[in-house]
Amino acid sequence: MNFRTPDNIIRWLGPSVIIGIGTLFIVGSPRGQILVCSTTENCIATWVGALSGWAALFGALLTVAVMREQLAEQKRQTDHLMGNAEPEIYATGTAYEEDNEWYPAIGITVINRNRRPLEVKKLTAGIDEKLKFGVRQVEHRGEVKRAYFPRSFRNTGVSQVLDGKEDGAAAERCVILCNIYRDEKIFDIDARDIERWNEYDYSVELECILKGSDARTILLSTRGKVQF
Incomplete structure (x- = not known):
């Protein structure tokens, strides 16, 4: 019997392994903690706080993109009703x-x-x-x-x-x-x-x-x- 790993698993396997190794290096290795958290008492809390800020920025940008699309669609509908639609x-x-x-x-x-x-x-x-x-x-x-x-x-x-x-x-x-x-x-x-x-x-x-x-x-x- 020929076992073949699904493509969707293969696609995410590489990035997942890299992220896992990086996390182990930072958390489990003294050298990694010194390199990344040399001036920080609570390394994990500091990184979580920084990542939450980036997540908030990403969420705001996503919201702006969705709102722009909604406004464009609303304008197209209004133009259609008012007779301003393009041929x-x-x-x-x-x-x-x-x-x-x-x-x-x-x-x-x-x-x-x-x-x-x-x-x-x-x-x-x-x-x-x-x-x-x-x-x-x-x-x-x-x-x-x-x-x-x-x-x-x-x-x-x-x-x-x-x-x-x-x-x-x-x-x-x-x-x-x-x-x-x-x-x-x-x-x-x-x-x-x-x-x-x-x-x-x-x-x-x-x-x-x-x-x-x-x-x-x-x-x-x-x-x-x-x-x-």
């Missing part, structure tokens, strides 16, 4: 067929949870220097707006406005379908040979404007993986 973005890898050809793509969803209108202006970032994204179409309120000649040109403009969120109403969203281009040419795939596909990390960044009297430019970004 959201997420992306998923996909593929579509056109004229018996298959094309890898990225579907980017933008949700405006802010009370102010959001203008999604243009797309940046991609997979690497050679593989980049180009806008194929934008879907909003059930209508699809296609880019001009997406097979021939890589378009990065979006130019879609999402209305601000109203109380009791669903937040407006749009879905941006992006082709993948290699060296500025649209990239297609062989759907019959999935086993040879590779997985790539990608990053997506959208330049947007929160409209209003104090309009400001914001960047929405997300990351993920796509296979093709």
Whole structure:
């Protein structure tokens, strides 16, 4: 029978042995007491008092960290209720067929949870220097707006406005379908040979404007993986 010590015991065994040896050296060895407690009459009481001070400091720092997290969460909830929440973005890898050809793509969803209108202006970032994204179409309120000649040109403009969120109403969203281009040419795939596909990390960044009297430019970004 093969006996194996659990990993959680092994992880703490080394530090426990070191602490035990150190404690025995200080308490049980005259040389250790002279080294650590040379000017102290009650060594143990002095060290306990010092450690209690450090424990109190650690407890105070932990309390501050917990309070900061609670305040941040409270602010996020308040912003959500007041309509000041930041817009959201997420992306998923996909593929579509056109004229018996298959094309890898990225579907980017933008949700405006802010009370102010959001203008999604243009797309940046991609997979690497050679593989980049180009806008194929934008879907909003059930209508699809296609880019001009997406097979021939890589378009990065979006130019879609999402209305601000109203109380009791669903937040407006749009879905941006992006082709993948290699060296500025649209990239297609062989759907019959999935086993040879590779997985790539990608990053997506959208330049947007929160409209209003104090309009400001914001960047929405997300990351993920796509296979093709």
